[in-house]
Amino acid sequence: MDGFVSIVREKAEGKGGYEGVVAYLREQLLSGELKTGDCLLPERELSARLGVSRQVLREALRALAMIGAVEIRHGVGTIVSRPDVSTLGEFFTFALAQQSEVIDDIMEARIAIEHHAIRLACRRAGQADFDRLAERLYDIVETIHDPEAGGHADFRFHEALVQAGGSPTLISLYSSIASLMMRSHLDRREQIIQVEGITEFLIDHHRKIFEAIVARDAGVADELLTRHFEIGADFRRRAGFRSAAANLRSSASETNIIQGEQNADRDR
Amino acid sequence: MDGFVSIVREKAEGKGGYEGVVAYLREQLLSGELKTGDCLLPERELSARLGVSRQVLREALRALAMIGAVEIRHGVGTIVSRPDVSTLGEFFTFALAQQSEVIDDIMEARIAIEHHAIRLACRRAGQADFDRLAERLYDIVETIHDPEAGGHADFRFHEALVQAGGSPTLISLYSSIASLMMRSHLDRREQIIQVEGITEFLIDHHRKIFEAIVARDAGVADELLTRHFEIGADFRRRAGFRSAAANLRSSASETNIIQGEQNADRDR
DNA sequence: ATCTAACCGTGGTATGACCACTGGTATCAT
DNA sequence: ATGATACCAGTGGTCATACCACGGTTAGAT
The missing domain is CATH 1.10.10.10 (Winged helix-like DNA-binding domain superfamily/Winged helix DNA-binding domain)
Structure with a gap:
């Protein structure tokens, strides 16, 4: 130098x-x-x-x-390479890591996506989509008594539903929030599954949704999905307070994560 | 050490x-x-x-x-720091670089988000949300003859709509795709704006949506939004061919996009 | 008291060396 | 000829060290 x-x-x-x-x-x-x-x-x-x-x-x-x-x-x-969804998943993981209240809110995004996707699916879905949905439906039946596998099968069904919508963007967004949904719902499945008659309901309701898509009846499908989420939310809410329905052998309530106290609220 | x-x-x-x-x-x-x-x-x-x-x-x-x-x-x-939406903007910038066909598809995400957001808004919106919507509505009227400012005002109104839904996740997702929507819609505004009577239609329709939210009538609001998008898509489609025609109320024609042919099976 | 300048800790960059993995090629045994 | 093996060149992966550039602090000069 x-x-x-x-x-x-x-x-x-x-x-x-x-x-x-x-x-x-x-x-x-x-x-x-x-x-x-x-x-x-x-x-x-x-x-x-x-x-x-x-x-x-x-x-x-x-x-x-x-x-x-x-x-x-x-x-x-x-x-x-083309940025794919897994990337967005990573992003959301970090993005939402610090705002715990959003974890519940993620459900709103899921509802929004699935509602529109199911309408699209009623118009666009092809045989391959029907086949996949049927397959996932079968998985739900098979794994109905296994909380973990059952929750996974449930998710896979809804995933196939979104996929049937045929919109890459919706699929991407859905996949992006998938990991977060898992985070807060898979555990609750254990409680929900104990409710009397819930298994029949889950199977029956998913099948009805499937049939509505095959019938290309957007109105019915949409309505079913609305009820699906409402009932699901209801179960989750009840499971949150106490041991949901009648007999939960162990009051494993365990105060779900929560701990979110330091709710900063930084708007801009 | x-x-x-x-x-x-x-x-x-x-x-x-x-x-x-x-x-x-x-x-x-x-x-x-x-x-x-x-x-x-x-x-x-x-x-x-x-x-x-x-x-x-x-x-x-x-x-x-x-x-x-x-x-x-x-x-x-x-x-x-908490990842904010601007980051996602960067992501989508790269994402869309190679798959231009997604630009059209992004509309599906917008519809999905706004539909759910408007339903939420009918339940959750407060005075602040009403005020903001009213303000944005006023901006639409003011800028109705300026393609660029008008397009921006239009977007801002819908943004306020999503905001009124009160779901952070929906807001984030919406903001994420905002830049992409701009990319493909701002230019078309120039053509759309030329259609006879379109200005009155735009103002009137946005106001009706606003009023539906204030009235907390989710059904009407949802229906209005559906028509809003259908008509918008119709205009954009026609603007693609030529400078659209006069009669907007001439049956918004069902002819929804469909195009679902390549609903291929991209599983993984 | 105020302004200025030096200082120190931080991230920012450069260089050169070496390690680890992948893919193709050459070699060898069969 | 065929197959498996060994090898090698090219690529990303990691390391260590030195120095530069920026920001905030502090000591000094005014």
């Missing part, structure tokens, strides 16, 4: 460093020069071209990988 | 390196040990504690910063 400095200043056109790299890659992606499946240059070479260190480039790539814009594969390379 | 080694323990159990760091921080966030506003340890120290190099730690922090989980401030430190 003698007196002379200067030399390379090529990246001077705006921002340099991390920001610049992200901006550059975003540009490449939006302009279409980089499309899904393309393989980026090796880190060493790319970093050299952009005039940044490899570390900075890696930071940018990691960041992009976090939102799913690229996929970094050890020993292979970095390939452009 | 002299000759003793120890260390090794933490990362030995599961993943080490980048993945481990992200997992660790996620755990800290989800468990509540780190809450919004908290300041993380300096990079050098934190990296030492986690048994990774500073570079790896930085990659993890950059990734988390990309989704808004933390905010890195030069010369200050890294502070925990």
Whole structure:
């Protein structure tokens, strides 16, 4: 490092460093020069071209990988990929981690999505969708006595329902909040399942929904779904207070998470 | 901290390196040990504690910063922050880069959200929500002849509608897709606005929606919204061909989108 | 008391080296 | 010829160290 400095200043056109790299890659992606499946240059070479260190480039790539814009594969390379839902799931996990009250609110999103999806499904669903729904319905019946598997089957049915709607966006959003729904509902299933006659109700109600979709009767399907959620909410509410219906062998109430006291309320 | 080694323990159990760091921080966030506003340890120290190099730690922090989980401030430190919607905007920017067909589909998400939100609004909305809606409605009237400002006012009204629903999740999702909706609708506004009598229709229809919410009549509100979207879609479709025609009330025609042909089976 | 400047801690970047994984190729045994 | 094995080159993954740039604090000068 003698007196002379200067030399390379090529990246001077705006921002340099991390920001610049992200901006550059975003540009490449939006302009279409980089499309899904393309393989980026090796880190060493790319970093050299952009005039940044490899570390900075890696930071940018990691960041992009976090939102799913690229996929970094050890020993292979970095390939452009389309952000998919799993990414959004990650986001929501972090986003909602700190606002516990939202966990309950996530149900509103689920209802909104499923309601519209079921209407779409009544118009668009094809045989493949019917088959999948039937399959998931069968799973519900099979696993009706197993809280964990049953809850999973239940979710899978509703997932198939949304899928039948044929809207990629709805499917994406639904998948995004799926992990969070699991978080608060899977456990309650254990309590709900104990209610007398609930098993028959669950099976019967899901079947009716399925049949309404097959019949392409949006009105009935929508109405059924409304009741489905209302009843579900009712059960969950009751399960929250005390041991739901009659005989819960163990008052495992255990004060669900909650603990949310530090409700900051930071609006902007 | 002299000759003793120890260390090794933490990362030995599961993943080490980048993945481990992200997992660790996620755990800290989800468990509540780190809450919004908290300041993380300096990079050098934190990296030492986690048994990774500073570079790896930085990659993890950059990734988390990309989704808004933390905010890195030069010369200050890294502070925990709650991901807000602007982050999702970034995500969708990348997401839509490669799949342009989703832009149309985004409308389905909007419909789903607004439909449920308006029902919630009819139950939950308070005076503040009414005031905001009224204000936005006024803006629509004011800017009715300006395509750009008018489109913006239109959006703001619907935004207030969702807000009135009082569901943070719905609001977040709606904001997330807002930028994408703008992208495809603002321009069409220029064509739509030319249709004879459209201005009166827009004003009148929005006002009716507003009144339905104030009246807390979910059924009417929902029905109005349905027609609102159908007519809007109809206009946009026609505007696609040519500059739409005159008679708007000429049977909003059922001809709903449908197009459901490629309802393929994308399972995973 | 106020302003200025130096200082220190923080993140930001650069370099070079080495490790670990993947995929293809060459080699070998059958 | 065929199959399995060993090898090798290229790629991402990690590490360590040094230095730069920014922000807030503090000691000094005015």
